[in-house]
Amino acid sequence: MSWIRRGDRGGIRSTMVRRRLFSAVTVLIGVVTVAFAVVHLIPGDPVQTMLGAGGAFVDPAQEAALRHELRLDGPLHEQYFAFLASAAQGDFGTSFQTGEPVTQMIAEAAPASLSLAGAALLLGALIGTGIAVLSRLTNSRLLASALAVLPVLAMSLPAYWVAALLLQFFSFRLGLVPALGGTGIRGLVLPALTMSLPTAGVVAQVLASGLRAAERESYVLMARAKGATRSRVVLRHMLRNTALPVITLTGTTVGSLLGAAVVTETIFGRPGLGRLIISALNAHDYPVIQGVAAVLGATMILISLLVDVLFTYLDPRVISTAVWR
Amino acid sequence: MAQDLTGGPGRRATPHPGRAARSSPHRHRSGAADPSHGTESGDPLTSGRKATASGPGSSERKMTPMRIRTLVLVTAATAILTGCTGKSESGGGDGATPRAGGTLTFATDTDPGCLDPHQSPAAAALLTGRGVVDSLVAQDPRTGDVVPWLAESWKTDERATTYTFTLRGDATFSDGAPVDGAAVKANLDRIVAPATKSLLAAGFLAGYAGTTVTADRTVEVRFSQPNAGFLQAATTAFLGIQSPGSFAAGPAATCRKIVGSGPFTVSDYVPQQRVTLARRTGYRWAPRTAAHQGDAFLEKVVLTIAPDNGVRSGSLRSRQVDAAGNVTPRDAVALGEAGFDVHRREQAGIAYSLFINGAKAPWTDAALRQAVAHAVDRAQVVKTLYQDQYARATSVLTPTTPGYRASETTTSAAEAKRLLDAAGWRAGSDGIRAKDGQRLTLRWTYVSPAREQRDLLAQLVQQQLRAVGVEVLLDPAPAGDVIRRQTTGDWQMGDISFLRADADVLRTVLQSSAGGRPPIVNDPTLAAALAEGAGTLDPEVRKTSYAQAQQRIAEQALAIPVYNPTYLLATGDQVRAATFDAQGLPQFYDTWLDH
Numbered sequence: 001m002s003w004i005r006r007g008d009r010g011g012i013r014s015t016m017v018r019r020r021l022f023s024a025v026t027v028l029i030g031v032v033t034v035a036f037a038v039v040h041l042i043p044g045d046p047v048q049t050m051l052g053a054g055g056a057f058v059d060p061a062q063e064a065a066l067r068h069e070l071r072l073d074g075p076l077h078e079q080y081f082a083f084l085a086s087a088a089q090g091d092f093g094t095s096f097q098t099g100e101p102v103t104q105m106i107a108e109a110a111p112a113s114l115s116l117a118g119a120a121l122l123l124g125a126l127i128g129t130g131i132a133v134l135s136r137l138t139n140s141r142l143l144a145s146a147l148a149v150l151p152v153l154a155m156s157l158p159a160y161w162v163a164a165l166l167l168q169f170f171s172f173r174l175g176l177v178p179a180l181g182g183t184g185i186r187g188l189v190l191p192a193l194t195m196s197l198p199t200a201g202v203v204a205q206v207l208a209s210g211l212r213a214a215e216r217e218s219y220v221l222m223a224r225a226k227g228a229t230r231s232r233v234v235l236r237h238m239l240r241n242t243a244l245p246v247i248t249l250t251g252t253t254v255g256s257l258l259g260a261a262v263v264t265e266t267i268f269g270r271p272g273l274g275r276l277i278i279s280a281l282n283a284h285d286y287p288v289i290q291g292v293a294a295v296l297g298a299t300m301i302l303i304s305l306l307v308d309v310l311f312t313y314l315d316p317r318v319i320s321t322a323v324w325r
Numbered sequence: 326m327a328q329d330l331t332g333g334p335g336r337r338a339t340p341h342p343g344r345a346a347r348s349s350p351h352r353h354r355s356g357a358a359d360p361s362h363g364t365e366s367g368d369p370l371t372s373g374r375k376a377t378a379s380g381p382g383s384s385e386r387k388m389t390p391m392r393i394r395t396l397v398l399v400t401a402a403t404a405i406l407t408g409c410t411g412k413s414e415s416g417g418g419d420g421a422t423p424r425a426g427g428t429l430t431f432a433t434d435t436d437p438g439c440l441d442p443h444q445s446p447a448a449a450a451l452l453t454g455r456g457v458v459d460s461l462v463a464q465d466p467r468t469g470d471v472v473p474w475l476a477e478s479w480k481t482d483e484r485a486t487t488y489t490f491t492l493r494g495d496a497t498f499s500d501g502a503p504v505d506g507a508a509v510k511a512n513l514d515r516i517v518a519p520a521t522k523s524l525l526a527a528g529f530l531a532g533y534a535g536t537t538v539t540a541d542r543t544v545e546v547r548f549s550q551p552n553a554g555f556l557q558a559a560t561t562a563f564l565g566i567q568s569p570g571s572f573a574a575g576p577a578a579t580c581r582k583i584v585g586s587g588p589f590t591v592s593d594y595v596p597q598q599r600v601t602l603a604r605r606t607g608y609r610w611a612p613r614t615a616a617h618q619g620d621a622f623l624e625k626v627v628l629t630i631a632p633d634n635g636v637r638s639g640s641l642r643s644r645q646v647d648a649a650g651n652v653t654p655r656d657a658v659a660l661g662e663a664g665f666d667v668h669r670r671e672q673a674g675i676a677y678s679l680f681i682n683g684a685k686a687p688w689t690d691a692a693l694r695q696a697v698a699h700a701v702d703r704a705q706v707v708k709t710l711y712q713d714q715y716a717r718a719t720s721v722l723t724p725t726t727p728g729y730r731a732s733e734t735t736t737s738a739a740e741a742k743r744l745l746d747a748a749g750w751r752a753g754s755d756g757i758r759a760k761d762g763q764r765l766t767l768r769w770t771y772v773s774p775a776r777e778q779r780d781l782l783a784q785l786v787q788q789q790l791r792a793v794g795v796e797v798l799l800d801p802a803p804a805g806d807v808i809r810r811q812t813t814g815d816w817q818m819g820d821i822s823f824l825r826a827d828a829d830v831l832r833t834v835l836q837s838s839a840g841g842r843p844p845i846v847n848d849p850t851l852a853a854a855l856a857e858g859a860g861t862l863d864p865e866v867r868k869t870s871y872a873q874a875q876q877r878i879a880e881q882a883l884a885i886p887v888y889n890p891t892y893l894l895a896t897g898d899q900v901r902a903a904t905f906d907a908q909g910l911p912q913f914y915d916t917w918l919d920h
Contacts, residue, residue: 044809266632269598
């Protein structure tokens, strides 16, 4: 705190970021290696699967030619090192299915997924905060207990069910939003809402218990003593102090968001990384699976790094502990 | 129920009762059926409704090879008429003239991934590609006949090793290039080139020895071995003729955009979201199987990809789309009741059938396989799982496949038990039969996740077989694993259905031991019959050999056909002439919107 000078704080922060980035590279190599191993563990041979999906007209020459064309005829360790070498340069090869560069396919699918995940995170944080704050402010017991149950419900409802319900009501019955192919904000509302619920549940639960605990804090007593209104105490003082664990948790829900994206993108017919990886898995499209896995891994690493950096701004105490690392 | 949906305006071929195009039992719109601006009349719906149908498999089907005749198609009406509420269609609505213009929004279930049918084996690539690329020849969806298209005539040698096509000469690709002999050669050469990585089309060109352009409009396609299946394969978009100018950019580019001589062009493809086709003006070379000539009616077709079944039918119900493809039988019934038109088309090819590996004891004994065939109650399967929207299979080939011949095994648990008793298999304390200490079991390896509720079907068949004392062990596995096991012969019971409008599909799927794979069905008598059919284009010889083949398969229970996979298309009543091509997929050229 005060015994760390302002300039030092920036230095410590950049050291921390540098260290974390270094370990991120190691983790990333681990991630792509696991991705490589996993795709090769999927039962079935990609060449046979690709040709077998179309029919049984496979002649050995055709199979061998395709195997060579896809560079699957070399020994596994050679394939691995070739993969690692090109991955290091940001090249994940070309898709078995379409022959397009994997990076290009990811670049095309990523914006849709990012906007969906971003909207879902935002919506989840807003809904969760709303529930938690309301449960602190309300005087109605009934509402308070309802608000306590809501987060559990939000977290446990399966995405496909929520999606179907939302579509049935808002799209098929009321016709407010398009069910399919919606672009822009209108098309984003229902899928983002579907995906936001688990985040909303987590945020609401953690924040509500944080707020409950903060009631006994001395700064709350102080604020009250000074005559601040209840809403002012909650919104101005308590919320800011209890937000920290929520931010960490929101960061960790990004992983589950990407999982939910597979379901949500499929039901709402949206393009995105979830759809990309599902179709790649079905077709044994190794390069695409590896590429998407690497990008998702990198995203997770980046997000946890961002959360850590954000922490140093929100809670200066983090810097002080960072000094001793 | 061989549903044929080719009714439409100005169709040249004579309509027949089998053309029960509109099959929604509860259609509200009356008298406003398919457009027919031509001279021929015959509202396919009305005629379909009036048809007195014979039960599937009950009638003697007169056939010539490459041709399915009326009687087969008459059976179409059966399942459709079942459950008809009696709302009669008054009037033919023949006065309706197709109107040009408008955008058809079509919710489909699968993203093609790659639009190029030369590369992709997916039916989704055919759905999007058929309107964009024309083929050398066309196949009549009603008769199975091969008719001229880009080629105005063709001839073959006796052994089906050389095909000479004479092109019509006036067709052009949408990029302006002419459809000439050089273009045809460039296409066929490209399909077999390893760099194209063709997953299916190249297989149709097995034994391809090259193409010679003998004159500007004449090409000679040569094979090193007889390839009688080539002509039918040439009718599909898999062997469609694309503009050679588009090949230069490489296979990845044609996955995104194909350029052909068809009535539509690809105007936009957003992977996993939609494919937009735009009408091309100046189209003058539709095959005579089409209902009209000239430009397509629809200005645009937007194929929205919606993998979720409920979303497709919900979008249609809420009028967010004009048509929903591949709806489930349950949704089809509900949509029909809600006043939507439901069109059915049995897919040509191998019916969904069960296969028992005859190379593995004790199932080498034909009597045991026959017992299983008798024990599988197909009528119950289609009723319980598919609400009778799919018909029970009456042969290993579906009735829409040229060369089909009914060869049904009767369902009889008593007969199954008799056969098993006779073979010395006695029921143990748990009801499962055994002989010499060996239990009578079948390990059924099937693809999971399964489509068309085939996982539930497996459970139902498991119960049916248990009732006669045969134990079925269900073994769901990922597609790759199932294919691997088939490739190595390491399987005991499996299931297959296969889309292709040619009886030769029996040889290529069940027999061909290419790739070192043991054949799915190993039977010399069958192999001989199929080889005979594959080595000739003589319709009489083919007819006889494929009839023999189907007979043999039924007698020896080499396959146990269960149901005929059927494309269910639901449309709003503004959609007219929603018809199918010979492959059994919706076509868009003749379709129009009546707003």
